[in-house]
Amino acid sequence: MTSNPPRGGAHPALVELTLARLREFIREPEALFWTFLFPMIMSVAMALAFPAKGAQPVHVGIAPGPSELRQALSNDASIALRDIAPGNDLRALREGDVDVVVTPGTPPTYRFDPSREESRSARLVVDNALKRAAGRADPWTAREDAVTIAGSRYVDWLIPGIVCLGIMNNGMWSIGFMTVQARLRRLLKRLAASPMKKSEFLLAQLIARLLFLGPEVAVPLLFGVLVFRMPINGSIANIAVVSLLGALMFGAVGLLLGSRVRTLEAISGLMNLATVPMWVLSGVFFSSSNFPSFAQPLIKALPLTALVDAMRGVVLEGASLGAIRVELMILTTWAVACFAIALRIFKWR
Amino acid sequence: MTDLAVRCEQLKKSYGSVVAVDGLSLDVRRGECFGLLGPNGAGKTTTIEILEGLLAPDSGNVEVLGLHWMTDERELRQRLGIQLQEAQFTDKLTVEETLRLFRSFYDRGRSIDDLLGLVELESKRESWVVKLSGGQKQRLSIACALVGDPDMLFLDEPSTGLDPQSRRQLWGVLQRFRAGGGTILLTTHYMDEAEVLCDRVAIVDQGKIIALDTPKALISAFGAPKTIVHQGTLEDVFMSLTGRLLRDE
Numbered sequence: 001m002t003s004n005p006p007r008g009g010a011h012p013a014l015v016e017l018t019l020a021r022l023r024e025f026i027r028e029p030e031a032l033f034w035t036f037l038f039p040m041i042m043s044v045a046m047a048l049a050f051p052a053k054g055a056q057p058v059h060v061g062i063a064p065g066p067s068e069l070r071q072a073l074s075n076d077a078s079i080a081l082r083d084i085a086p087g088n089d090l091r092a093l094r095e096g097d098v099d100v101v102v103t104p105g106t107p108p109t110y111r112f113d114p115s116r117e118e119s120r121s122a123r124l125v126v127d128n129a130l131k132r133a134a135g136r137a138d139p140w141t142a143r144e145d146a147v148t149i150a151g152s153r154y155v156d157w158l159i160p161g162i163v164c165l166g167i168m169n170n171g172m173w174s175i176g177f178m179t180v181q182a183r184l185r186r187l188l189k190r191l192a193a194s195p196m197k198k199s200e201f202l203l204a205q206l207i208a209r210l211l212f213l214g215p216e217v218a219v220p221l222l223f224g225v226l227v228f229r230m231p232i233n234g235s236i237a238n239i240a241v242v243s244l245l246g247a248l249m250f251g252a253v254g255l256l257l258g259s260r261v262r263t264l265e266a267i268s269g270l271m272n273l274a275t276v277p278m279w280v281l282s283g284v285f286f287s288s289s290n291f292p293s294f295a296q297p298l299i300k301a302l303p304l305t306a307l308v309d310a311m312r313g314v315v316l317e318g319a320s321l322g323a324i325r326v327e328l329m330i331l332t333t334w335a336v337a338c339f340a341i342a343l344r345i346f347k348w349r
Numbered sequence: 350m351t352d353l354a355v356r357c358e359q360l361k362k363s364y365g366s367v368v369a370v371d372g373l374s375l376d377v378r379r380g381e382c383f384g385l386l387g388p389n390g391a392g393k394t395t396t397i398e399i400l401e402g403l404l405a406p407d408s409g410n411v412e413v414l415g416l417h418w419m420t421d422e423r424e425l426r427q428r429l430g431i432q433l434q435e436a437q438f439t440d441k442l443t444v445e446e447t448l449r450l451f452r453s454f455y456d457r458g459r460s461i462d463d464l465l466g467l468v469e470l471e472s473k474r475e476s477w478v479v480k481l482s483g484g485q486k487q488r489l490s491i492a493c494a495l496v497g498d499p500d501m502l503f504l505d506e507p508s509t510g511l512d513p514q515s516r517r518q519l520w521g522v523l524q525r526f527r528a529g530g531g532t533i534l535l536t537t538h539y540m541d542e543a544e545v546l547c548d549r550v551a552i553v554d555q556g557k558i559i560a561l562d563t564p565k566a567l568i569s570a571f572g573a574p575k576t577i578v579h580q581g582t583l584e585d586v587f588m589s590l591t592g593r594l595l596r597d598e
Contacts, residue, residue: 011453012453013454017450019450020442020450023446024439027441182439185437186435186436187436187438189436190431190438190493193403194431194497195423195454
C-alpha cells in the first residue's frame, strides 16, 4: 500500500493472486456448498445411521396371531417381534426387515442367513429365549458389566476418515478444476504473458486452499464430538499439522493432474481415476487390512491411506507427531514430488 | 540502442505437417503502429505470439526492444503490454480487482483510477467481469495491457466483436498511447482500422508477407484497379492480393 508505492495501491502479487482465488471461491455458491454443507450432511447421515443409543433389539419375524411362540418371545426385552405373513419370510429377510423368522414346530425352525452378523446374533437370542421358556435351567448366570468405550465404536473410527476424504476431494477438485478452467479460458496464457512469477501463481492456489481448511476440518470433528461424544485424544496442534500437510499434498496432486489437461471432461476422468480407488482402498469406510497382505505396502503408500492413518492416530490414539512420522514422510514425499513435477510440466496455454 | 522495436528474421513455425509461419521477416520501428493483416489462418496469431515470447519458433531470430526472449524475458515482460485473442478474465472478480491483480505483477505502472478513466470504465469499477458487455470486456483487456505503462503494445484483433462506438473509443486509446511515444503491433481483419491506425501494414498470407508498405502506398499500387470513380481502399488491396475465396477459420 503506501509503504510500497511502486505497486500503485496493489498488494504484492502473491497476496493479490491469493485474494483473487479466495474471492472467486466465495462468490461461487456451489463451491461453498460442497466444501461446508457436504461434510455436515454426511455427518447428519452418519448420526441417523448410527444413533447414539444403547443396544438395539433384534428383529424377529413370526406368523401373525397368538401363539405359544409369541408368548415366549415377547417376554424378552431384547427381541422386537414383527408379523410376517407365511410366504413372505424370504423377502422380509432379504430386505432386512427381520433378522430371523421363527416357525412353530417341535422343534421350531429358525430361518436366517448365517452370513449376516445380525442374523447370527438374532438366532442366538431367539434360541436362548425359547429354551429358557421351555424350562432350560442355566448352571449360572454371568454378572454383566456393560461399559461403552468412546473411541472404539465404528462412528469414532469413521469420522476422522470422513474428514480426510473431505481434504482429498476439496483439494484435488478445487485446484485441478480451477486450473483447467483457467486454461480453457486462456486466462493462464494471459497471465503467462504478464511478468507474473509462475511459481507465485501456483503457490497462491495452494495458500487460498489452506485458508478454508480450518472450518472444513473443524465442522465434521465438532459434529462428532457434540453429537456422538467422540473423544479427541490428540492435540489440536497436531490435528492442524496433519490437516495442513494433507491439504497441501492433495492440492499438489490436483495441480499435477490439472497441469496439462485441456477439457473439463478429461480432468473429471483423471480425478475419478485417482480418487475412487482410494475411497475403497485407503480404509475410510472399512479397514484396509481386509485386503490381501501382498497389497498392503502399496495401500500404505497411497496418499489417502497415509493421511487417514495419521489423522486417526492423532484424533483417536493421541499420537505424537513422532509416532506418525512414517505417514508424515509419505505425505511430504507426495506433496514435494507432485508440486515439483507440476511446476515442470505445467502448460500455460 | 536500436531504433527498431521489433526485428525478426526468417521465422518458421509448423504444427505437424501444417506450416503456420513460413520464413517471415519484419521490422517495427520505435513509435510506429504496425499492422499485420491477413485472412483467417494466415499465421498472424502465430507470428504475434512468437514475438510475444509465448511460442518458440522452429527457427529464426526475434529481437524485441533490442532484447531477446531467451535471456531477457523478465525485463521484456515488464516493458510489454499484451492483449490476447479470446482470453477471458475471471468471471467473478470486479473490474477493479482484475486491474489490481495485474497491476501487482509490474514494478512500475499506472494507477487504477487513471486506467479506468482511460478506457472509460469508471462506472463499471465494481461490476463483475461476467456482467460486462463484449466491448467493455475488450476495454478491460486493453487496460490490463496498459497497466504496467509499457513501451510497446501487442494487440491480437483488438476490435473484433466491437460495435462502431467501442471501436472508435479503442482507436482513441491507442492514438493517445502512441502520442506518448509508445509502439504498437496489432493484427486485424478490418481494413478501415488499419488505414486509420497504422503507419505501415504487412499483408500476410500462408505464413508469408506478400506486401508491406504504408496503407497509402499499398492503395496506390494495388487498390481499385478496375474503376476510376471509386477511390481505392485498403480493402481493395487486400482482396486483390489474397483472393476472394472464403477461408476456413
